Amino acid sequence: MLRLSNAVETETQLALAGHPQQIAWLEKYLNLRGAGEGKCLLTFGVTGNRRQNALSLTQARQHLKAFGGVFTGTLLGKKWAQNRFRFPYLRENLWNAGYVVDTLETATDWSNVDHLLNLIENSLRDALAAEGERVHVFTHLSHVYGEGSSIYTTYVFRPAADYPATLARWQALKHAASQTIVDNHGTISHQHGVGKDHAPYLLREKGALALDTLQALSKHFDPAGRLNPGTLLPE
Incomplete structure (x- = not known):
């Protein structure tokens, strides 16, 4: 398992880790070793017996x-492995504190990873500028392959005065990032699937022929339209 956090996510994770005194000592040690400002955290894990793990x-x-x-x-x-499945429950606490958090993911070739990552983050940071709102954005690479990598981005923003206005903020953020992804050689979804939120961007990524093929397969294997129609393809 390889998980490479960019500088902002690394800073955010260290700030959220608690134990400020220990983190301060860690920061001093890293500074002495030349890993100061702008450092990136790589979390590395393997499975196997003790000897295999030691060699790896x-x-x-x-x-x-x-x-x-x-x-x-x-x-x-x-600590990351211990708390991994607790992170989703932080959303409720963040909401109570006055913040909304969401994630999105894509994948692209290695030659495009840095370029697309920066474009996605900038699109999210700028999406609510007209309202004078700031968005905290950070990213990690969570799945790596010979050809490329996933890009997994988290963004935190303030809710508006009511639910419809908050939803509009989220929609603006989602659209800005999604359009950036499909316009810059990313896939609209990596491991999370497509569904209603991402379906409008499939045509830009896949092209008309691919969508016609999916439509034909759907009609052949699900002629009665029972399998959640209108989710991936228009009814």
């Missing part, structure tokens, strides 16, 4: 050291 960790440390990586031990990784 040794190999990983050798590669990362060659690129200026600083090994910080296993505590941060263990």
Whole structure:
């Protein structure tokens, strides 16, 4: 498992980790090792027996050291694994504190990762500028392949005075990022599926022939239209 956080996500995670005194010592150590401002956190994990894990960790440390990586031990990784499935429940606490949080994801070729990542983040940061609202945005790469990587972005914004206005803010953010993705060689969804929110952007990504093919398959295998019609393709 490889999870590479950009600088803003790294800073955010360290701020949310608690234990400010220990984090302060960690920051001092990283500064001394040349990993100060702008540092990025790579979380690395393997499964297997103890010997396999030790060999994998040794190999990983050798590669990362060659690129200026600083090994910080296993505590941060263990804490991430321990709290991984608690993170979704933070949304309720954030809402109570006056913030809305959402995520979106895509994938693209390696040559386009940095370019698309920056465009997505900028589109989200600017989407509510007309209202004078700021958006906190950060990203990590959560799935890596020989050809490219996923890009998984989190954004936090303030709700408006009522539900319809808050929904309009979310729609503006979602549209800005989605349009940026399909206009810049990203896929509208990586592992989360498509569905109603992403379906309007499929034509731009796949083209008319691909959508006609999906429509034909749907008519052939689901002639009665029972399988959630209107979700992926128009009814």
